Amino acid sequence: MHEPTGGPAADRPRAPAARPLPVLVLADVSSSMGEWGKIDILNSSMATMFRAFAGEQAGQILVGVITFGGTVAQVHVRPTPAADARWNAMTPSGVTPMDQAFDLARELLEDETAIPRRRSRPWLILCSDGHPTGPDGYASDAWQGALDRLLSSPQGRRARRLAVSIGPDVTAEARAVLAAFVSDQAYLVDAENVERVSQFFEWATHTVTSDVGGGIRAPSFDPSDLADRL
Known part of the structure; x- marks a missing residue:
C-alpha cells in the first residue's frame, strides 16, 4: 500500500548535505622557482592533485590556488x-x-x-623555495604579521596546514618560515630533490581525501619518509 502524499514519509527530515571541504594551495611562483625544474614539477603535481580531487566520491572538495610572485599575490584558481x-x-x-x-x-x-559558511575544517598547503621578500626583492619580515593575522582568524586558526620546501637551495631561515606556518611539524616536508614534490602532493592528496566525509584515516606512508635531511 502506498503512503499518501504528505504522509509520514514526506514528513521525515532530510539529512543535511555534506559540508564541502576547502583546500587552498599557496604557491611560490617567484623567479627562482624557474630553476632546477621546480615550477615544472609543481605544475605537474598540482594538475594530478586536481584530477584526484575531482574523482573523490565521498564528498565535495573546494579547491583554490593563490600564487605569490612578480610583486603581488593573486588568486590563480578561485x-x-x-x-x-x-x-x-x-x-x-x-x-x-x-x-x-x-x-x-x-x-x-x-x-x-x-x-x-557551512564547511569542513579547511586545509592550507604552502609551497616555497625561498625566504619571503618585499617588493624590492630584499628579505622582509612582513610575513610574520600576515601569518599572525591568518592564524588568529577563526578559519585560519582551525585549518590544518601543510608545507613543502622545494629545491636544494632552501636556507635555514626560509625553512623556519614554513615551520612557523604548519599546524604540526610532521606536516613540513623538505624536498631538496625536486622530484620529491610529486611524492609530497601524493601524500597531501591522500591525507586530504581521507578527511572527506569526516575523520582522517592513517596516511598510506609517513611524510617523514619523504625528507631528504636525516
Missing part, C-alpha cells in the same frame, strides 16, 4: 568544486611576497561568497 576546477600552469617571475599570500588566504577563508 575556490571551485573540484569536479569543475581546471588547472592552468603557473609561470615564475619576480620576488616572493608571501605576506600578501597569507593575507589573501585569510580574506578568502572569510569570504562566504567564495567558501560557504
Whole structure:
C-alpha cells in the first residue's frame, strides 16, 4: 500500500548535505622557482592533485590556488568544486611576497561568497623555495604579521596546514618560515630533490581525501619518509 502524499514519509527530515571541504594551495611562483625544474614539477603535481580531487566520491572538495610572485599575490584558481576546477600552469617571475599570500588566504577563508559558511575544517598547503621578500626583492619580515593575522582568524586558526620546501637551495631561515606556518611539524616536508614534490602532493592528496566525509584515516606512508635531511 502506498503512503499518501504528505504522509509520514514526506514528513521525515532530510539529512543535511555534506559540508564541502576547502583546500587552498599557496604557491611560490617567484623567479627562482624557474630553476632546477621546480615550477615544472609543481605544475605537474598540482594538475594530478586536481584530477584526484575531482574523482573523490565521498564528498565535495573546494579547491583554490593563490600564487605569490612578480610583486603581488593573486588568486590563480578561485575556490571551485573540484569536479569543475581546471588547472592552468603557473609561470615564475619576480620576488616572493608571501605576506600578501597569507593575507589573501585569510580574506578568502572569510569570504562566504567564495567558501560557504557551512564547511569542513579547511586545509592550507604552502609551497616555497625561498625566504619571503618585499617588493624590492630584499628579505622582509612582513610575513610574520600576515601569518599572525591568518592564524588568529577563526578559519585560519582551525585549518590544518601543510608545507613543502622545494629545491636544494632552501636556507635555514626560509625553512623556519614554513615551520612557523604548519599546524604540526610532521606536516613540513623538505624536498631538496625536486622530484620529491610529486611524492609530497601524493601524500597531501591522500591525507586530504581521507578527511572527506569526516575523520582522517592513517596516511598510506609517513611524510617523514619523504625528507631528504636525516
